[in-house]
Amino acid sequence: MRSFILAGTALFAAACAQAQPANPTDTDARVEAVLKAAPVADGHNDWPYALRLAYGLEGAKTADLEKPVTVVSTSAFATGEPTVGHTSIPWIRKGHLGYQLWSVYVPASLSPDEAVKQTFEQIGIAKSFAQRRPDVFANVLTADEAVKAVKAGKLAGIVAIEGANQVNDDIETLRKAHAQGVRSMTLAHSKNTRLFDSATDTPLHNGIAKEAPAFIAEMNRLGVLVDLSHVSPAVMNQVLDITKAPVIFSHSSARALADVPRNVPDDVLKRMPANGGIVMVTFVPQFINPARIEWQARRDAAAKAAGPDSAEAMKAWDAANPRPVTTLAMVADHVEHVAKVAGYDHVGLGGDFDGVPDLPEGLESVAKYPALFAELARRGWSDANLKKLSSENFLRVLRANEKVAKQLSKSATR
Template sequence: MNGTTTSARRARELLTDHPVFDGHNDLPWALRQHCGYDLDRCDIAEDRSAVLHTDLPRLRAGGVGAQFWSVYVPAELRGDRAVSATLEQIDCVRALLDRYPGTLRRALTADDVVAARAEGRIASLMGAEGGHSIDCSLATLRALHALGVRYLTLTHNDNVPWADSATDVPAAGGLTRFGVEVVREINRTGMLVDLSHVAPATMRDALAATRAPVIFSHSSARAVCDHPRNVPDDVLAELATNGGVAMATFVPQFVLPAAVEWSAAAEAHLRERGLDPAAESPEVDAARRAYAAAHPRPVATPATVADHLDHMREVAGIDHVGIGGDYDGVAFTPAGLDDVSCYPNLLAELLDRRWSETDLAKLTWHNALRVLGEAERTAAALGERERPSTATIEELDG
């Protein structure tokens, strides 16, 4: 038996005991786009590989034991439209839980995640991707928590009035006073502060303000691939003090330097044709795929992602790394990490690099579970002495 075969077998065995707790999957938005949330038209109990990265058989094959489902809405939605669309996304996750109770289990706490695993079900949590989903309202933040959302990504691709995004022109210089209050209220509720998508200044301000560990639900190492969506080394190093977890993503243009250059050229091609590269439409998707057909894109692999994880482990420490694939949120995936069935391929690569099974168990399961539990314990302590904040952005930033 050769080494590759042995590593693949060991990877699958390890995932039986220490399944993947993935930080970010965009299936709900993909279901909105493909079938208008009509699960009769897109039954994920069946093979949906023609249109989706995710379905139940492939989640099982990939060794997924817990999943943060993103209740993402585009940043161009603002105000009440953003809040309503977020509620529709939450409703989609609830519909999935109701339809597939034998496979998916609602999880609100670390104990729920452990219970789901004991039952042989996939723990299903929710994360809201972008501060626009709360429309500058701490009451709305609390309402999302009451509906089961367990992390808030402070921004998406655009700034919000109280925080700078990694991919927008800086305006706040990080977090405003209201942004600090958002972080502290996230702590008080027991949600997780998610720093994927935010500018480095926002990362640093949030780490200074938080009373609980943070996460990066789907970000990799900027030192390995210089893309603004990735995490600088000084921030990775600070996770050892904060206790948080950076969950490496698989998005090719975030992990492969050549793909960064290719993506920039592809976006310029779209703009020349009057299309917004950030827009989500069949026209944009078709144009992007046509460009890829004419200009073969650089292909990432499990080794590409493993390079990031090697670096993140070295800088942050093994207790502060995780996985956030971003499946169904991207047009392209690495070869060998094509969909949610492919996590064993990444673990096999890491085994070949002499990662111990103890380290891999932390990467896949224990680190994310620990952070979720620590956020809950922080909230319990804060709840004994703090009341819900009634602060407004007008009061703090006006």
């Protein structure tokens, strides 16, 4: 009987141990070890444009990078209130941010010539980080250069364009941008381009224009990542049919959980293993939280009804209709959905820091990445899968693009 009692006691103790939540200290230590081994790669950060909004073109190149910038956001989701920025050198270090696609965004409403002009100006702002603070930042062109920079304790910055309109949908201008360091490009932003339909505009091409395959082929040959965030599902599928290299979604979430055009449908997620690409989950509340989507629709309708002089009316509306809270756990739900449908090898992170007026509770700045990894660790994610999410998947895609580019360039010279 005593042996049965002892065995029962042992089983009860084991069951209790399994039922107890992980020690927060143990989880934090795990996450620190994971992110030290595989610092975060983020697919989208608008710090260069936020600096330009706050300080102008030349001022952005001399602004203090030790502290976040405060701007009045121009996002469609903004309320007109000043927004405290999300990026700074201390926060980069605290968040274990190692690899960053710097967005060199310009408004989709600009004329083609002005869009090209401002894009190259924005490239200058993004590259100025490393020129001013080489102890913190490095401008890199390849995965090997990026890994070397991170091992030296620096943030590896890669320049990314946010719309083919920013190179006038033109192959020669794309080549010039590549020569200036561009290694990633979204095919469209909020409006259609001459070659690609946006997710948030009335279809012009029902996907891609007849000249678009040649443009994608040149991106593949140059080794410029094809970024399918912001484009329509038709573009997603048509580009996946023709690209020779893995794609990225630099900042998109799961449409099955938040039904907005900017998110990725499950049928496209299921194509990621065959393509080898990566969906980098964004933190934008409007793409994460269905309650926020519904609230935003009501707010937009109220603003339209109020007319051009709506500022006071909208202040009253906002006071009477509190904005729904979006949480870090909701972001984790999207990460898990992408991992479940596309696979753990095809998920990453693209916060959209400094490109939105607000962020989920718990993810208010680039310093907060570890909190998301801790949430996933508590949900049972292995260290190996956490490392894939953090940067290993992104580096694999970057290397694969470089390999395809070399192969295509060799073929072109034969």
